[in-house]
Amino acid sequence: MSTKVPLFSEKNSLFKSLQDLSINGDEPPLQYIVKESKFGSKDTSALSIPIPIIDVSLLSYSKDELEKLRSCLNSEGCFQAIGHGISSSYLDRVREAAKHFFTLPAEEKQKYARAVNESEGYGNDMIVSDKQVLDWNYRLTLRVFPEDKRRPALWPENPSDFSEILDEFSTKTKLMMNLLLKAMARSLNLEEGSFLNQFGERALMQARFNFYPRCSKPDLVLGVKPHTDRSGITVLLQDKEVEGLQILIDDKWVNVPTIADALVVNLGDQMQIMSNGMFKSPMHRVVTNPEKLRMSVAMFNEPDPEIEIGPVNDLIDEKRPRLYRNVKNYGIINYKSYQEGKIALETVQIDQHSDQK
């Protein structure tokens, strides 16, 4: 069933499309101007300190690489993955398919528009409040796993190989994620399935294609506001040339450089919960660019919402008490908290001073 809802129809039909704005250089509407928040300073400048690089192919036998993985997930919660076995030409095909879709005429893309209260499909931010600051981007969000939850009517028919590429890319990414989840457990001397098994057979995977038009006010407008991912694990294919992703390390925004063949891996909140805080779900954001368009493809993998997840028992002891309660369907908690301006993880955190059972 394809829905035909015009973009920005929710509250304010006066908005022009971001694409038009970025071309004619108009002032961004007030709804896009960022405000100071507890999610990190709004200053859009960033440091250029290196983000760790992990060679995925070494993780099965190199103790050093495994230790590097543990250490960077414990501090940054993010790394650039190389040696993942997905060829550079294949990554370019994924980028090309995304680009092809976004450059279609607006009416064509509208065939896949997301319905007002749904996250799947093509569109901009869901508008839930008048106070909301909007992200400067267009996105196409599609559920890829479990396969029986796909909505084929929202999968673009143009380019004609879009579905095939997305299907294949999802399978490849999922394999890599599963391998990483096992390596993460081993790096903490846990049973290999300690994290992976919590995802379940019916783990959810969403693909999000992000398109960031040019923006005349990069110091005032963000491509994506600061957030942590609700996922367990996120794999991101960055634009080949245009940077924009920044991650918060020690309260400072750090640029995540583009490495053509690398995939950025960052953990989401649910891995911070399952690892009892041993691994971090980093705050990140995307800045806008006055000259160049940017694209990215994010793959989010999260536990089956029917399964209760929680800190792995072996990561709880007197020295390291349980930090989070068990939760089911964290996606909803995360979504609600974000809309209310709260930090979602704080809502499932156990107050260490109270009487906890």
Ligand SMILES: O=C(O)CCC(=O)C(=O)O
């Ligand atoms: O476009 C990017 O680099 C990151 C996007 C992102 O953080 C997200 O979609 O959750």
Ligand SMILES: [Fe+2]
């Ligand atoms: Fe994100």
